[in-house]
């Protein structure tokens with residue numbers, strides 16, 4: 089049983105706290121947010137102590153590990169503070185907003201003997217796990233053509249800090265990083281990237297093509313400000329076969345409720361793809377088991393650093409209009 | 421009703437068979453001759469429909485009553501056949517890609533102009549009903565200004581051998597499958613491609629013997645700043661439920677238009693084929709394209725898709741190969 093605490097009681101913090109609370113191998117001991125109302129709401133809902141300062145919480149509740157679900161620009165300062173207190177860190181993605189900062193975070197945790205895990209959750213989605221198996225089966229050597237897409241409404245509509253690229257990194261660092269991480273975990277070493285990025289007041293759209301050493305061409309799109317429900321899709325095609333899937337094709341349960349008479353829409357519909365253990369649960373349980381066993385996680389902090397390097401290269405390509413070689417930066 | 425007498429020059433490209441089917445069903449058309457250098461391919465077919473057969477296309481062109489021709493030869497012969505037809509005073513509908521070099525295509529256009537005949541490039545995708553509706557929505561300004569395109573024109577490896585012989589085809593998937601969607605993007609933006617950067621590779625031959633490119637990713641920047649990514653790969657295998665696709669997301673400042681042109685389909689599971697198939701039931705783009713050609717000629721009007729259109733998109737595909745060589749974007 090590992091004692092865990094959660095810092096940041098927003099969107100992701102709520103998910104982390106909820107999953108820990110239902111996990112036999114974890115004991116949720118506290119939550120924290122600089123926004124007192126958010127901290128209190130989640131603490132009360134989970135029946136745990138709540139705080140407005142991480143340092144205070146970590147000292148008081150004796151947490152062995154802490155989840156950082158704070159705005160991205162705060163990841164590194166807070167993870168250093170936790171490391172100084174000897175607490176293992178499970179940090180939301182991306183690890184940092186620059187590769188220099190990411191490398192520094194890894195070094196810092198290593199020196200203090202605390203583990204550092206980064207929540208690249210796509211590796212824990214069963215459909216993507218299966219996809220990775222098919223990639224191996226269908227011709228890993230010569231590679232194939234991969235497409236991945238991730239699109240949703242602009243997160244700044246809910247949390248304004250996402251709009252500030254200095255805080256969130258924009259769509260490449262925040263959203264595309266999911267598929268970048270997945271691609272580096274699945275296709276290995278990339279040699280080059282070519283990208284476009286279109287930013288308006290309402291939209292941040294990026295499209296990046298990564299070329300891999302094994303020949304694979306991976307075309308990845310990320311879209312904030314997409315006028316439709318959150319959507320993900322992938323396709324891998326190689327000599328041995330094709331595998332593809334999309335979030336819109338995998339809803340396994342839909343609850344449709346008749347709306348009260350007189351309301352504009354005739355019904356309210358909530359489609360879901362349901363699992364006993366969702367990907368966040370699987371991810372967090374995996375990280376905790378690595379803390380217990382001392383084993384290597386499926387996605388390492390070095391992978392998270394690499395994903396940041398590739399994201400930097402994609403943005404550089406979008407800025408310069410030239411392909412950017414990944415060189416040493418492309419290798420795992 | 422006046423009937424347009426059309427001759428068909430070469431059946432090297434299997435689209436000729438589809439075009440013939442459509443032409444035979446048109447009440448304002450008489451197929452007045454088939455010229456094909458391979459009698460085993462077409463002699464019997466011509467006899468079955470009581471159409472005069474010629475082993476030498478020059479004999480067909482000598483028939484003064486033939487007003488127009490449809491050219492479906494190997495790509496490398498498009499120029500020779502088009503120019504000879506123009507000199508014989510025939511209007512031309514030429515299969516894409518229009519030609520294998522900018523100069524060659526310019527001479528085709530010039531020959532037709534000089535002879536006072538029309539030259540149309542066979543871009544049937546212009547006649548896909550969802551494409552036409554998308555163009556109308558764009559013109560109404562429904563999604564604001566175009567920012568970016570993401571498109572696929574994936575297909576199966578052509579079963580006609582000359583496609584994999586560069587001396588006859590001029591190129592592989594990147595040439596064959598860039599031009600259709602490139603033409604749509606030119607049409608939608610009303611702008612010209614300024615630069616292109618592409619990847620081309622050979623990834624989909626299970627035997628590993630193929631040398632022509634069957635995979636690629638083409639990135640285009642238009643003069644007006646719009647960016648585009650297109651997958652032209654011959655990546656569908658016989659296990660896939662259909663031959664290929666034409667899809668396009670048009671990302672605008674105020675919305676997104678998504679085209680999946682062949683998604684109007686029934687799923688068919690036949691014991692005989694042993695696999696699932698998608699049977700298309702949407703409008704017939706080939707028939708609509710041929711009708712547009714025939715109507716223009718009969719009414720003495722300019723054809724709706726010109727030789728210049730063919731040149732504009734073929735040039736992008738040809739420059740795409742130059743960019744692969746150069747390893748950097750090239751001007752179009």
Ligand SMILES: NC(=O)c1ccc[n+]([C@@H]2O[C@H](COP(=O)([O-])OP(=O)(O)OC[C@H]3O[C@@H](n4cnc5c(N)ncnc54)[C@H](O)[C@@H]3O)[C@@H](O)[C@H]2O)c1
Pocket residue numbers: 095096097098099100101120121122123126142157158159160162180181182207209247262
């Ligand atoms: N893995 C995923 O699928 C996924 C999804 C969304 C977001 N994220 C990541 O999770 C992180 C948080 O995103 P979010 O959507 O939950 O944001 P959010 O804005 O909803 O929540 C962040 C919370 O952190 C609090 N906070 C700010 N500074 C703090 C501090 N110093 N100490 C304690 N609390 C502080 C804020 O008050 C807020 O409640 C981001 O890095 C984001 O990239 C990951």
